Amino acid sequence: MDNNKGYFLGKNAVVTGAASGVGLALCEELLSQGAGKVVLADINEENLRTHEKRLKNQYPGQVKGIRCDVTKENEVQQMIAGAVEFMDGRFDLLINNAGLGLAGMFAPTGASKTLIEKLNMHVLTNEDWEKAFAINFYGALYGCRAAIKVMVPQGGGQVVNIISGIAWSPMAYQSMYAATKAALNMLTLTLRYEYWDEGIKFNSATPGTTLTAIWGDIGAPEGAQTAEESARKVLKGAAENQRLILGDKGDEEGAPHCFDPAIQDGLDSYFINVARVRRGGKLVI
Numbered sequence: 001m002d003n004n005k006g007y008f009l010g011k012n013a014v015v016t017g018a019a020s021g022v023g024l025a026l027c028e029e030l031l032s033q034g035a036g037k038v039v040l041a042d043i044n045e046e047n048l049r050t051h052e053k054r055l056k057n058q059y060p061g062q063v064k065g066i067r068c069d070v071t072k073e074n075e076v077q078q079m080i081a082g083a084v085e086f087m088d089g090r091f092d093l094l095i096n097n098a099g100l101g102l103a104g105m106f107a108p109t110g111a112s113k114t115l116i117e118k119l120n121m122h123v124l125t126n127e128d129w130e131k132a133f134a135i136n137f138y139g140a141l142y143g144c145r146a147a148i149k150v151m152v153p154q155g156g157g158q159v160v161n162i163i164s165g166i167a168w169s170p171m172a173y174q175s176m177y178a179a180t181k182a183a184l185n186m187l188t189l190t191l192r193y194e195y196w197d198e199g200i201k202f203n204s205a206t207p208g209t210t211l212t213a214i215w216g217d218i219g220a221p222e223g224a225q226t227a228e229e230s231a232r233k234v235l236k237g238a239a240e241n242q243r244l245i246l247g248d249k250g251d252e253e254g255a256p257h258c259f260d261p262a263i264q265d266g267l268d269s270y271f272i273n274v275a276r277v278r279r280g281g282k283l284v285i
Ligand SMILES: NC(=O)c1ccc[n+]([C@@H]2O[C@H](COP(=O)([O-])OP(=O)(O)OC[C@H]3O[C@@H](n4cnc5c(N)ncnc54)[C@H](O)[C@@H]3O)[C@@H](O)[C@H]2O)c1
Pocket: 016, 017, 018, 019, 020, 021, 022, 023, 041, 042, 043, 044, 047, 068, 069, 070, 071, 097, 098, 099, 100, 101, 135, 162, 163, 164, 165, 206, 207, 208, 209, 210, 211, 212, 213, 214, 215
């Protein structure tokens, strides 16, 4: 039994990046909490079809997988149009979850050799920055635009954009990831007020540090929670229309402090230490 008082009962949802990790867990959790129709959108056709088939068996008539590269606006529009058709016109919830982690050195450093050898990092190029914004920022922006187009005329809906605690945690060698997610956070919060009176709820959500494929060969840090735990946190926050949904203890503690001038010294020493340990080849957070 969920603790969201039936908030998702009968609601129709689209989740992007839904063929793995947090996105897949969000779909499964929505279905288990009584959602109506759920569309899984992902660029990874193989994973998408595997999970679509499995979930269709479990929830006949309620699940559809649509291949979509969120970096292409026309594909996002077509995916949303296909989803709305599947939903018989009522589109309640979009979760823009597709994203990549994307670490790297901003420019060459004295520690380049260790960072390359131990953490598989390279120096970020303009092309890397463009790709990062294309998926982590523009992918969600295109989703917001397509959802608004349907949700304004139908009189409301909800959009949850998945950001990350990195949006306020300046961790060295993650400048690109941090910049994309900080930008997405502010886009989301601005739209929250721009569309409040049109009945569209916008929420920024961090899943928290989660054991998923995003961590690659390096592996998730110790203490990472499961994708199911993260999904439940995100959905609880969405049901409560929280402005900023915080997925784990680290984010709950970090978010309120991140720009507090009174604790600047503490913040500096924490993040300088993170940078130094990473320079030594260990990915701490
Ligand atoms: N795992 C964590 O610790 C963590 C922490 C904070 C935030 N996040 C965020 O959570 C979200 C989900 O990440 P995850 O950890 O589940 O990772 P994941 O790698 O398990 O899943 C990401 C999914 O996005 C899909 N995807 C990638 N590029 C795409 C594109 N162009 N179009 C459509 N789909 C695309 C992938 O195929 C994959 O299925 C991301 O936005 C990530 O930044 C994750």
